[in-house]
Amino acid sequence: METAITVRDLTKHYEDVTAVDHISFEVKKGEIFGFLGPNGAGKTTTIRILTGLIRPDEGEAFVAGFDVLRNPIEAKQRIGVVPEVSNAYIDLSAWENLVLIGRLYGVPTQKLRENAMNLLKEFGLYEVKDKLVRAFSKGMKQRLLLCTALVNDPEVLFLDEPTSGLDVESARLLREKVNQYNRDGKTVFLSTHNMEEANQLCHRIAIINHGRIAAIDPPENLRAQSMELQYIEVAFNKPINPQEFSQNPNIIKAVSAGNKVRIYTANPSAVIEFLVDFAKKKRLQILSLNTMMPSLEDVFLKLIRGKEAAKQ
Amino acid sequence: MSQFTEQFRRSFVIAKKNIKIYYSKGPVIIFGLVFPLFLALAYVIGRNISLKEVLPGLIGMTTFFTATSVGPSIVPWETRSKTLERLLCCPVALWTIIVGDMLSSFIFGLIISAIPLALTLVLTIEPLKFIILLFGLVIANLCFAALSVLLSAYPPTDIPATSMMLSSLVKFPLVFISGVFIPVEQLPQWGMTIASISPLTYFTDLTKQLFLNKGFYPLALDFLAVAAFAVAFIFAAVKLHEKTLAKRLS
Ligand SMILES: Nc1ncnc2c1ncn2[C@@H]1O[C@H](COP(=O)(O)OP(=O)(O)OP(=O)(O)O)[C@@H](O)[C@H]1O
Ligand SMILES: [Mg+2]
Numbered sequence A: 001m002e003t004a005i006t007v008r009d010l011t012k013h014y015e016d017v018t019a020v021d022h023i024s025f026e027v028k029k030g031e032i033f034g035f036l037g038p039n040g041a042g043k044t045t046t047i048r049i050l051t052g053l054i055r056p057d058e059g060e061a062f063v064a065g066f067d068v069l070r071n072p073i074e075a076k077q078r079i080g081v082v083p084e085v086s087n088a089y090i091d092l093s094a095w096e097n098l099v100l101i102g103r104l105y106g107v108p109t110q111k112l113r114e115n116a117m118n119l120l121k122e123f124g125l126y127e128v129k130d131k132l133v134r135a136f137s138k139g140m141k142q143r144l145l146l147c148t149a150l151v152n153d154p155e156v157l158f159l160d161e162p163t164s165g166l167d168v169e170s171a172r173l174l175r176e177k178v179n180q181y182n183r184d185g186k187t188v189f190l191s192t193h194n195m196e197e198a199n200q201l202c203h204r205i206a207i208i209n210h211g212r213i214a215a216i217d218p219p220e221n222l223r224a225q226s227m228e229l230q231y232i233e234v235a236f237n238k239p240i241n242p243q244e245f246s247q248n249p250n251i252i253k254a255v256s257a258g259n260k261v262r263i264y265t266a267n268p269s270a271v272i273e274f275l276v277d278f279a280k281k282k283r284l285q286i287l288s289l290n291t292m293m294p295s296l297e298d299v300f301l302k303l304i305r306g307k308e309a310a311k312q
Numbered sequence B: 001m002s003q004f005t006e007q008f009r010r011s012f013v014i015a016k017k018n019i020k021i022y023y024s025k026g027p028v029i030i031f032g033l034v035f036p037l038f039l040a041l042a043y044v045i046g047r048n049i050s051l052k053e054v055l056p057g058l059i060g061m062t063t064f065f066t067a068t069s070v071g072p073s074i075v076p077w078e079t080r081s082k083t084l085e086r087l088l089c090c091p092v093a094l095w096t097i098i099v100g101d102m103l104s105s106f107i108f109g110l111i112i113s114a115i116p117l118a119l120t121l122v123l124t125i126e127p128l129k130f131i132i133l134l135f136g137l138v139i140a141n142l143c144f145a146a147l148s149v150l151l152s153a154y155p156p157t158d159i160p161a162t163s164m165m166l167s168s169l170v171k172f173p174l175v176f177i178s179g180v181f182i183p184v185e186q187l188p189q190w191g192m193t194i195a196s197i198s199p200l201t202y203f204t205d206l207t208k209q210l211f212l213n214k215g216f217y218p219l220a221l222d223f224l225a226v227a228a229f230a231v232a233f234i235f236a237a238v239k240l241h242e243k244t245l246a247k248r249l250s
Helices: A043-050 A072-077 A094-104 A109-122 A138-150 A168-183 A195-201 A219-224 A268-281 A296-311 B002-022 B026-044 B051-067 B071-080 B083-089 B094-122 B127-151 B160-176 B189-195 B199-212 B219-248
Strands: A003-013 A018-028 A032-036 A058-063 A079-082 A156-160 A187-192 A204-209 A212-217 A231-236 A251-257 A260-265 A286-292
Touching: A003 A043, A003 A187, A018 A043, A018 A058, A018 A187, A018 A204, A018 A212, A032 A043, A032 A168, A032 A195, A043 A058, A043 A156, A043 A187, A072 A079, A079 A138, A094 A109, A094 A138, A094 B002, A109 A138, A138 A156, A138 A168, A156 A168, A168 A187, A168 A195, A187 A195, A204 A219, A204 A296, A212 A219, A212 A296, A219 A296, A231 A268, A260 A268, A268 A286, B002 B071, B002 B094, B026 B051, B026 B094, B026 B160, B051 B094, B051 B127, B051 B160, B051 B199, B071 B083, B071 B094, B071 B127, B071 B160, B071 B219, B083 B094, B094 B127, B094 B219, B127 B160, B127 B199, B127 B219, B199 B219
Parallel strands: A032 A187, A032 A204, A079 A156, A156 A187
Antiparallel strands: A003 A018, A003 A058, A204 A212, A231 A260, A231 A286, A251 A260
């Protein structure tokens, strides 16, 4: 499998912080790769290095087959970018914005007209194409930014928190478009601190914190890595003291949650058998019983806390 | 080489964008049109001298102010409106953007230069001198435009007004020591020394040679000096912007 992005030992220091700390990873062609991390984790810094805006202090990076440090123009020629802090020109119309960016990529006039027209139609901006962007809502501006990122038919698309600040509807449209673009075999690199977004969109997720990568895996695997975070919720017809379960070796922890008991376990099936026996013995009725997988959020917090604990 | 030409072409795309957006911005109109106009009126009115005597200083001054009116504010403006980062993501070198900004400042100066140029036609100037003046104007506009973009590099502010003000702090003293108001030969020794490091001195001297047949420096030196300043300003602007760019990305 060919790689679209290769990163080796990338490091960037600012005065007193190490924004990115010796990170390495590869993104395959045709993959949607997510960078998930809290504020200040180093997501934007990484994207800025990969898109040729800033130079790293150490390490190397290849994007679309070109060395970003040695050959930034060639690399940039093949990518599309929606930066975190950026804007379209509000004194230009949507159409003029697209034409400006298209020309800066050297897209031939005929092709540029075609691309701009199709993109504006696809993103529902065709009717307002001659209006100044000044009059656009935030969602419309963000859609336009995605259009400008796609106007050169890029091989790799970089999105830095593309849906932050958007309402549900606009965010959904944006994700849909990213998926659609990916179905054509293109690579997407996106950063987010929204777990659900990462879960829905990404084939693989890198969890980054304090400039270091804590884990890289598909969302399912990330969850599976934290099996002890899964739990069973059970409700009986009479109140139960969770302490009664503490003897069972399969049970990590049991706490009451409303009228239910939440039982953390790495072995749900054994615990379910145990609960059924328990109910029979005590002449209780089981009103409900659910097995809950850990959410990506649980995994995320666990990974990040784990790393922090290991550091101390 | 082909990559260089392609980048240079993209500079023109940037310049076109600047023309659309920044020519009609308030500070550009004020510093580039209103201000030079009143300065020119103040310069001419009340002085009982012929058009021929007035023109050299007038051309020098107006060219200097108009050509430096667009440049200082573009980069701060784009920093503030967050369009700079979008631009930098495109396959353009930083010099491509800087040269594009210079071009738009240069074209503004060139367009306004048509007014004093038209005035010279009233004087029935010799064709050869007219052509020399034309060349002089092109090089001078380029030189001043480059200077104005250089002035926007430091400090890396995102407030256009700050950059405008700081560049005015450089521009006004330059006008006073450049032979516009006081001829260079009437300056004391130290004044002449300072005058010799101002590009405007050589351009004013050049126009004086053409209209009044008296110059302080040889004509060739005037040309050479303005051209040399232009090249130096272009390189310095690119280098300095490269240095301060990281501070503009927040
Ligand atoms: N230009 C800069 N100067 C100094 N420090 C910086 C600069 N840019 C980033 N940093 C620091 O580097 C670290 C990583 O920042 P970065 O913007 O990459 O985080 P992020 O993951 O994108 O965060 P967010 O989710 O808030 O966008 C932070 O501690 C930040 O303060
Ligand atoms: Mg960020």
